[in-house]
Amino acid sequence: MRRLIWRAATLVEVRAETATARTLVLDVPGWPGHLAGQHLDVRLTADDGYSAQRSYSLAAPADGERIELTVELVDDGEVSPYLTEVIEVGDQVEVRGPVGGWFVWRPESRAPVLLVAGGSGIVPLMAMIRARRLAGSRTPFRLLYSLRDPGRRYYAAELRRPEPGLDITYLYTRTTPEDWPRKAGRVMLGDLAESGWPADFEPDCYVCGPTGFVEVAADLLLDLGHAPEHVRTERFGPSGG
Amino acid sequence: MGIISRGFRGRRTEGGDRLPPGQYLEHGFPVLSAGPTPRVPLDRWEFAIDTETGQTHRWTWPELTALPAETPTVDIHCVTKWSKFDTNWEGVSLDTLFEDVETSVEYAQVYSYGGYTTNLPLEDLLDGKAWLAYRYDGEELEPRHGGPVRLLVPHLYFWKSAKWVRGIRLTNEDWPGFWETAGYHNYGDPWREQRYEGD
Structure with missing residues (x-):
């Protein structure tokens, strides 16, 4: 049975999309690949062990073990402020995925x-x-x-x-x-x-x-x-x- | 402990022991569904229980609402990480609906208007653990939250609480439903964090 495990992800690039949103490019050794439309879970752990997780959509097809998320700052959010304002290139989070087999588009599909x-x-x-x-x-x-x-x-x-x-x-x-x-x-x-x-x-x-x-x-x-x-x-x- | 995210502190919200692992407390009521909200006129609404012997028990809207109602107050947990405490519902206990149903099978396949399905062991629907809910917070259940009638099985992740519920098929075999065949866990116990297949 396929099992989704938590993997270490290292931030390698950041692109600003708007004043409140940015795209994070992450290196995830072992990333199994994904379909367009799928999402993943991101887990943040503080140095005392407290952790929080949320789901984010993948913004692009995987480039090998490199994936992209775009995150919008949610004012009273817990995870998005970190991902949009705190995290820097070289920092690590954990990710688990891909998740969701319904809201996906497959390139072999011919329907408009x-x-x-x-x-x-x-x-x-x-x-x-x-x-x-x-x-x-x-x-x-x-x-x-x-x-x-x-x-x-x-x-x-x-x-x-x-x-x-x-x-x-x-x-x-x-x-x-x-x-x-x-x-x-x-x-x-x-x-x-x-x-x-x-x-x-x-x-x-x-x-x-x-x-x-x-x-x-x-x-x-x-x-x-x-x-x-x-x-x-x-x-x-x-x-x- | 996993990887530390440098500079992360977190919000450390209220919730405490009532929050299953990986969940956070939500005060709104988010909506998650895979397709458009089905249009289900009440005069054509019905709910059915189909047994393994081919018997069908049916209820129309007036018949359902004439049954004794209960008003459970429960915590609900969505696989997308939010939990909501003390949600107030009104509806009919599945125990009431199963009173005259004879069956010896172990599995239930729940199906909905709009084509959604989900599966769970029959025992998870009985003994005060599940309801057909038609009111939320004192109001008619809104279509986007599953109205006119949704299943309420609060001890499992909320995708098991099928919106727009139409019936339950009792089967010898366990037939994985919509999300259960799309990578989500077959049982979905939030306290064991059974989000995805293999968890």
């Missing part, structure tokens, strides 16, 4: 893909975009990325580069860039109708974000005729990290 991200829900979806690129897949992807304001965009430079077969629509809920055609506001039926796929294309839909966002977006997809079994969701609780 709709990714619907709310805020930091972009992370596992970005892993799918990167897995598609890495595999040289021509499966058409569309990403609808809802975020509060332009400053909250993760992976901004990477997503700005044109990529054949990947269409991206940004949707701002609070503040838009100047001269933005869509007024700021939450995701609506028209957004998913215009930027998604027609239901009769039978796309695989992946929706990830805060609970409220996922409830609304998944419901709208059903209203548009998508079959429930084609709509996979991952919800972040109100607290989390």
Whole structure:
């Protein structure tokens, strides 16, 4: 039987994504590999033995024994403040994974893909975009990325580069860039109708974000005729990290 | 002790002995489900227990809510690490529903509207350990928390407390359910930290 063990992970690189989020690149000797969309558990142990653990989505396919997480600072969080503000290159944490065999995309899949991200829900979806690129897949992807304001965009430079077969629509809920055609506001039926796929294309839909966002977006997809079994969701609780 | 994370101190929140290993105390009520929230109209809602001999016991919504209700106050533990203390539910004990059910098998496969399944030993559903809950904190159970009716089995990780529950199939063999076939533990005891397969 497969058993998930705790492995030592050493921070080798940090990339700032926004004022409150950063990507951590970790070296994990023995990492068994993972599918795009999976997550892992991170455990922090203090010098007196106190420990705390949380789950985080993997942001990219594994590069050998090197993995990436993107962590958003949660104000009253316990683990995320350490991962976003304290940890430095060379420091160690423990990780266990990969976990989750449902919210995953496999490069051999041929169905068109709709990714619907709310805020930091972009992370596992970005892993799918990167897995598609890495595999040289021509499966058409569309990403609808809802975020509060332009400053909250993760992976901004990477997503700005044109990529054949990947269409991206940004949707701002609070503040838009100047001269933005869509007024700021939450995701609506028209957004998913215009930027998604027609239901009769039978796309695989992946929706990830805060609970409220996922409830609304998944419901709208059903209203548009998508079959429930084609709509996979991952919800972040109100607290989390 | 494992690897020390330099400079980590932690929040050391309340919880103490009531928190199973690796859990933290949550005051909100996070939602976790793998797909859209199913739409289950009450006039078509039913709950069934299917036995190994092919007998089916059924309850409609009016029939379920006419049964004697209990109001358990329990701690719940989600495999994603949060625990919540003293949650207040109202519903029918599985002991009540199983009163007239004759069975000699050991396993229960729980299935839900929307296609979700989970499995557990039948004994974990009996003797005051499980309920069909339809009210939470004095209010109708919201669809996103599993309404109209969810299973409540608080002594196991909360994914065993199937939302939108539709029935229980009694089987000779143990049939791993949705998360149990996706890398999660088959039994899921939070006190033994049985999160994933092999734990």
